[in-house]
Amino acid sequence: MTYTVKEIFYTLQGEGANTGRPAVFCRFAGCNLWSGKESDRDKAICKFCDTDFIWDSAVDIGKFSSSEYLSQVVADLWPQNGLGVPLVVCTGGEPLLQLDAELINAFHLKGFEVAVETNGTLKAPKGIDWVCVSPKANTTLVITEGEELKLVYPQEGGHPDSYKNYGFDNFYLQPMDGIDRKKNTQMAIEYCKANPNWRLSVQVHKIIGIR
Numbered sequence: 034m035t036y037t038v039k040e041i042f043y044t045l046q047g048e049g050a051n052t053g054r055p056a057v058f059c060r061f062a063g064c065n066l067w068s069g070k071e072s073d074r075d076k077a078i079c080k081f082c083d084t085d086f087i088w089d090s091a092v093d094i095g096k097f098s099s100s101e102y103l104s105q106v107v108a109d110l111w112p113q114n115g116l117g118v119p120l121v122v123c124t125g126g127e128p129l130l131q132l133d134a135e136l137i138n139a140f141h142l143k144g145f146e147v148a149v150e151t152n153g154t155l156k157a158p159k160g161i162d163w164v165c166v167s168p169k170a171n172t173t174l175v176i177t178e179g180e181e182l183k184l185v186y187p188q189e190g191g192h193p194d195s196y197k198n199y200g201f202d203n204f205y206l207q208p209m210d211g212i213d214r215k216k217n218t219q220m221a222i223e224y225c226k227a228n229p230n231w232r233l234s235v236q237v238h239k240i241i242g243i244r
């Protein structure tokens with residue numbers, strides 16, 4: 034398997050239950066809900082994406098011909114002082130287009146916990162330690178349980194009630210970014226206060242100015 038990766042970087046997780054935890058982010062190229070081209074946004078299934086996940090051979094980190102090679106590049110970014118539990122967050126685009134059991138195993142052999150941030154429409158290989166599903170309205174979730182469900186809010190056709198009976202350990206509402214961010218944040222706060230099975234997730238990395 035060749036893995037096409039947009040970028041790999043070491044930072045702090047900025048969202049959800051693991052906010053503040055150091056992690057290596059591995060951003061896979063490509064998504065099954067949008068081509069990534071602005072000209073296609075109107076007809077995309079997911080229309081609010083703010084992530085560049087199109088692979089550009091001129092600037093992006095590249096294609097990895099083996100799980101061993103990719104896991105070593107990730108491992109090299111973790112501090113070599115034996116402190117903390119290494120964490121890799123596989124994101125995208127849609128990481129489950131590429132993340133397979135072989136790569137999960139390679140990360141584990143390097144001592145990493147493996148987290149994934151997925152739209153939940155594709156089956157996940159076994160062995161992932163932290164599954165975070167961020168559902169998109171008008172799609173069918175294939176992954177209905179895991180550690181975290183993080184719903185960008187509000188979404189037309191994606192009311193939080195539709196997800197409340199799924200088997201996740203944590204339920205987060207994350208205000209939709211953009212020109213209505215303030216209003217969306219207030220709405221999310223009110224929703225969480227009225228429905229305390231939900232918690233608020235703010236994108237801390239954007240507030241403090243890290244990746």
Ligand code: SF4
Nearest residue numbers: 064067079082126152
């Ligand atoms: S599913 Fe995620 S990566 Fe894909 S277009 Fe939507 S927000 Fe972007």
